[in-house]
Amino acid sequence: MTPLDIRLSKAQVMAITGNLHYDECGIETMFTAMKQADNPRVAYNAAWVLSHLSKEDKRIYLLPHYEELVDMATSAELCFRRGLILTILTDMPMDEPDGKLLDFCLTHLAAPKESDGSRSVMIKLAARMCKPYPDLCKELTLCLDMMPQDSSPSIAAAKRNALKMIRK
Known part of the structure; x- marks a missing residue:
């Protein structure tokens, strides 16, 4: 898998997203990486990848983290673009x-x-x-x-x- 601590292109993000389709463990790993406030580049890239998951993957694998996503989206200490988290939330029921x-x-x-x-x-x-x-x-x-x-x-x-x- 492409490392998340480098600058990613949209093509790389889409490739990672494609590899994560129906991959519960991979999506959980990406979600954990997104919460890394100590490394903003990794957190940003992980959020970017998660925001491009299919609606189905978001609902299956990220819905259990809904409250945590809301807490992140409304946090004043967010270390990357708030729009990425909000975009993930738009696909939640x-x-x-x-x-x-x-x-x-x-x-x-x-x-x-x-x-x-x-x-x-x-x-x-x-x-x-x-x-x-x-x-x-x-x-x-x-x-x-x-x-x-x-x-x-x-x-x-x-x-x-x-x-x-x-x-x-």
């Missing part, structure tokens, strides 16, 4: 909204210190969690309406898609 994750997304989706990519995924996650609940949809709509109109294209698209999703 959300029968009931996770209060901690929803609160974090609603609070930070307009925060300029977060990257546009992370904010876009927060908007998507918030819309998915709010959709079954009209009161939460109203709150999300208010949050989205308070965001600046001159947002980046990714934020504008995420807002548009979220509003479509919750109005259906």
Whole structure:
């Protein structure tokens, strides 16, 4: 397997992801590597690989770690891009909204210190969690309406898609 302590290309990440398909032990090893705060390069590469797993692999092998993923995504001490963890969470089933994750997304989706990519995924996650609940949809709509109109294209698209999703 390619070492995770070097700079990886997208092709290398996709190759690793392909090798991990239905590999419970390999995915667990990658998940453990992602939690290594002492080596940000390894943690970042492991998160990048896990974010590209198939939905099926994420649901089978990462769903048991859902709470841990939420804790990582909402942590202030995250040593790599928050968007990678949030992307992993978008493929998880959300029968009931996770209060901690929803609160974090609603609070930070307009925060300029977060990257546009992370904010876009927060908007998507918030819309998915709010959709079954009209009161939460109203709150999300208010949050989205308070965001600046001159947002980046990714934020504008995420807002548009979220509003479509919750109005259906």
